[in-house]
Amino acid sequence: MSDTKKNISSNLKRLMNENNINNSELSKKLGVSESTVGKWLLEKSVPRMGVIEQIASLFNVQKSDILEQYKSNNTTEDIITKDKYLLLSKYNSLNVIGKKEALKRVSELTEIDKYTTELTLAAHNDDTSEDQIDLMIKDFEEMDKW
Structure with missing residues (x-):
């Protein structure tokens, strides 16, 4: 079961990132609490099969793309560090104005x-x-x- 939790967690993180969806948005679309989504992402629990079907439909993927280990063509580019994941999660939780401001501030930091x-x-x-x-x-x- 731990491999399943790990697969679901990493695949869900990847799909959320690719589709620019944060925990709050996903929980609303699936009709579950944010803490439930958080438990999936932290490998504390797994969604029921009906919810996995909803997730697959939402992201336009097969159920196996959620349940099985992700096989990438770009091995290094798909590996994301915890820091980068945290940064992306925080960024994805911002609204449009916040995202513009975040990009502006990061650009400023790169000049120092x-x-x-x-x-x-x-x-x-x-x-x-x-x-x-x-x-x-x-x-x-x-x-x-x-």
Whole structure:
């Protein structure tokens, strides 16, 4: 049953994302509570077969597309991290105005170096040569810019 829960959860997340539907919208379309949809997504429970048929109809897919493990043609592109899923879930819960504002803010963040450059962390070093001290000072100065 845990494989079934996992399959339903991941397929439902994928279909919701592809169709830009959030938990609230899905629950209304299926006539179930948001917490019920949340339990499916968190692999705590599974929908009854009648609801699976509704989901399949809603997303225009076969029941097997919900119940069975998803087989993708694009293996890396279809893997989504928890952070990206959370970001997409939050984005999908916004209305049209909120989505425009979110895109604007993300665009602004990508223009700020401290949010786009990789972080360099200093570590302990027993080398006390003048060159090494100069390098550490430069690292600290760079960190101050964050």
